[in-house]
Amino acid sequence: MNQDDTGPHISFGRLAVSDLPAVAPFARFREAVHAPDGPEVLFRHAPDHEVVQQPDELARGRTVFGAETPAGRDARAGAAAVHRFRRLSSIVLNDAILAPRSMAVASPARGLLDTALDTPAVRQSRLSAVDPDFSEAGPDTWRLLRPVPGIGQTILPVGGASASNYGGFLFEGLCGALLHHETLGPGLALAGPPLATWQRDILALLGLGDAHLALRRPTRFRKIVTTDLTAWTASEPNPLARTVFDRIRAVLPAAAGPRRVMLRRGAGNRRQMRERERIEAIAGQFGFDIVDPAMLPAAAQAQLFAGATAVIGETGAGLANLGFCDPETRVLEIQPDCLPDGRARAACHLLGLHWHVFFGVADGEAGAAPGGGFGYAVDPNAFAATLDRVFGAP
Amino acid sequence: MTGAATPFGLPLAHAPEGMLTSSEFRDATIFAQPFGLIDGNGRVVIGPVAATPPLGASAARVVALEAGAAVPLGRFLGPALACGLIGRRVSGGLKLAGPALTPAQRGALDMLGLDGAHLPFDHPFTFAGVIATLGPARDAGASRLMRIGIDALRFTVEPYPHAERIALVRPGPFAELLASRGFARLDPFTMRIDDTPLGLPDLVAILAAARVVAIDQAAEAPLLGFCDPGGLVIAFGAAVPPARGWAALGMLRCRPATSDEAGLDTALAG
Numbered sequence: 001m002n003q004d005d006t007g008p009h010i011s012f013g014r015l016a017v018s019d020l021p022a023v024a025p026f027a028r029f030r031e032a033v034h035a036p037d038g039p040e041v042l043f044r045h046a047p048d049h050e051v052v053q054q055p056d057e058l059a060r061g062r063t064v065f066g067a068e069t070p071a072g073r074d075a076r077a078g079a080a081a082v083h084r085f086r087r088l089s090s091i092v093l094n095d096a097i098l099a100p101r102s103m104a105v106a107s108p109a110r111g112l113l114d115t116a117l118d119t120p121a122v123r124q125s126r127l128s129a130v131d132p133d134f135s136e137a138g139p140d141t142w143r144l145l146r147p148v149p150g151i152g153q154t155i156l157p158v159g160g161a162s163a164s165n166y167g168g169f170l171f172e173g174l175c176g177a178l179l180h181h182e183t184l185g186p187g188l189a190l191a192g193p194p195l196a197t198w199q200r201d202i203l204a205l206l207g208l209g210d211a212h213l214a215l216r217r218p219t220r221f222r223k224i225v226t227t228d229l230t231a232w233t234a235s236e237p238n239p240l241a242r243t244v245f246d247r248i249r250a251v252l253p254a255a256a257g258p259r260r261v262m263l264r265r266g267a268g269n270r271r272q273m274r275e276r277e278r279i280e281a282i283a284g285q286f287g288f289d290i291v292d293p294a295m296l297p298a299a300a301q302a303q304l305f306a307g308a309t310a311v312i313g314e315t316g317a318g319l320a321n322l323g324f325c326d327p328e329t330r331v332l333e334i335q336p337d338c339l340p341d342g343r344a345r346a347a348c349h350l351l352g353l354h355w356h357v358f359f360g361v362a363d364g365e366a367g368a369a370p371g372g373g374f375g376y377a378v379d380p381n382a383f384a385a386t387l388d389r390v391f392g393a394p
Numbered sequence: 395m396t397g398a399a400t401p402f403g404l405p406l407a408h409a410p411e412g413m414l415t416s417s418e419f420r421d422a423t424i425f426a427q428p429f430g431l432i433d434g435n436g437r438v439v440i441g442p443v444a445a446t447p448p449l450g451a452s453a454a455r456v457v458a459l460e461a462g463a464a465v466p467l468g469r470f471l472g473p474a475l476a477c478g479l480i481g482r483r484v485s486g487g488l489k490l491a492g493p494a495l496t497p498a499q500r501g502a503l504d505m506l507g508l509d510g511a512h513l514p515f516d517h518p519f520t521f522a523g524v525i526a527t528l529g530p531a532r533d534a535g536a537s538r539l540m541r542i543g544i545d546a547l548r549f550t551v552e553p554y555p556h557a558e559r560i561a562l563v564r565p566g567p568f569a570e571l572l573a574s575r576g577f578a579r580l581d582p583f584t585m586r587i588d589d590t591p592l593g594l595p596d597l598v599a600i601l602a603a604a605r606v607v608a609i610d611q612a613a614e615a616p617l618l619g620f621c622d623p624g625g626l627v628i629a630f631g632a633a634v635p636p637a638r639g640w641a642a643l644g645m646l647r648c649r650p651a652t653s654d655e656a657g658l659d660t661a662l663a664g
Contacts, residue, residue: 051624
């Protein structure tokens with residue numbers, strides 16, 4: 001049911017997730033979702049967790065190869081390895097707006113949910129740079145620039161601000177939409193921007209293919225049900241993120257494929273490894289097949305990683321596929337030394353994979369935007385020695 | 395066995411290869427007590443069961459759900475429920491069928507919105523088609539494919555710190571020793587913690603908040619899947635292998651120990 005457009009220039013302050021009143025048990029949250037005049041509330045599934053634990057393979061001099069550059073906080077000599085697992089809360093807002101470009105959720109009555117602001121792109125710049133449907137009207141005040149159509153429906157946003165990124169889509173927010181769809185009962189649609197083919201494939205594998213409503217502009221709904229996992233959680237996943245991978249694995253047949261896989265980042269990527277062909281040839285000598293996962297359908301990517309026992313990959317979205325690997329898979333991440341990304345390390349810990357890191361030497365600082373363009377070098381001799389130590393002969 | 399039309403085509407050998415296969419068995423009979431399945435050719439698919447004549451028949455196709463009072467709660471919420479959910483998924487949402495549910499088992503289906511999707515019976519019943527998901531992963535103790543029901547149930551609770559130390563052990567002198575060390579005894583069979591009755595959401599919430607769990611029952615090890623990361627599992631006897639597996643899946647530390655005072659104190663001090 002379409003309602004009249006809401007007039008332009010709706011303004012929002014900031015709404016912190018914790019500003020909403022908490023309810024328990026989950027049955028009360030479910031009632032709030034389904035009652036037309038139900039309260040706007042949050043349900044706390046899990047708090048933040050910190051696990052201080054030195055993973056088997058994380059030790060300086062053994063884990064850190066390449067240029068022997070310090071590997072961020074965890075690889076400093078003597079530093080305790082801390083793994084952070086992000087809290088998880090569900091939220092229901094009434095008469096709320098979903099802006100598909102940024103996946104921002106806003107309530108004209110309560111404000112803009114701050115999960116949309118908790119991303120590197122917004123922190124380094126501003127929301128309007130990420131989502132031109134918004135403008136900044138003042139400190140912690142935002143304004144929608146166009147009239148907002150209304151639909152009398154309750155929806156579950158699929159993913160957060162990073163949903164256009166393969167890793168962001170799989171790890172941030174999707175598990176919340178999936179589990180809401182399963183546990184909150186019928187009648188709830190998924191919503192977000194028009195899906196890319198790979199996103200559509202993933203939803204189909206999860207049994208959600210028919211439930212998605214594609215939005216091209218900010219749209220107002222009767223209710224929006226979402227989670228705080230739609231924020232940028234790259235290096236601090238919530239353990240329930242793995243259920244997306246488990247469920248996809250559970251419906252895919254086993255497929256014959258290489259046991260040792262080295263990922264190739266697509267040609268259009270802004271990070272360029274020098275002498276890539278030489279490095280790939282060295283990996284080939286250790287029995288690794290070179291694969292560009294972006295060239296494969298989503299199911300084939302999942303099957304490829306499900307069958308692998310050893311994976312080499314550069315820091316980036318392709319390593320999100322580690323979620324499909326079996327526990328005990330050995331992983332070598334090639335990380336440019338200017339990148340702070342910890343997603344692969346966190347994912348490996350979450351999934352019981354053996355993570356190693358090889359640092360390449362970047363030509364300069366990473367660009368101002370996350371994943372900004374630069375080149376980096378991998379020393380071939382050090383790389384070969386690392387493969388021998390980590391994987392041994394094929 | 396047949397390859398009847400389903401969204402995914404059966405039989406479906408799930409990855410990892412050989413560990414789990416979903417198949418459809420034609421004119422198959424599900425037995426309630428003990429749970430079992432015999433196909434239309436008289437072959438025992440899940441057993442052992444005594445091949446008594448069915449007392450009912452249906453033209454429906456269903457997904458077999460291992461359940462009933464003889465199935466430990468951990469086994470039900472882990473492999474039995476996961477295989478039921480996988481069977482529903484690969485069959486396009488057929489109903490679950492199996493023995494009448496215990497209150498806790500019924501609670502699990504309620505929490506997942508599946509209360510209307512279960513056909514219960516107490517005697518052998520023949521169906522035109524029965525989807526069953528079988529293989530070593532179902533019985534191996536711990537597998538990522540066996541935690542999908544557990545993760546969905548964990549999503550529906552907020553951790554409740556009833557006691558930092560929880561004992562999933564049989565009653566007896568060792569349980570009393572654990573009580574003297576501050577463990578609250580959680581009994582998934584009677585659904586009580588010490589003397590307090592529990593609903594399934596309470597049990598999940600208490601385990602999610604526990605920081606130390608002692609366990610001596612292998613079949614209840616999947617319940618460790620509800621624990622939040624960073625906790626400690628102390629495993630005894632036959633529970634050690636599956637507890638080690640579920641602890642690894644849940645980012646928990648696991649210490650095997652002998653079920654006596656010295657073993658317990660060493661594990662707690664370690």
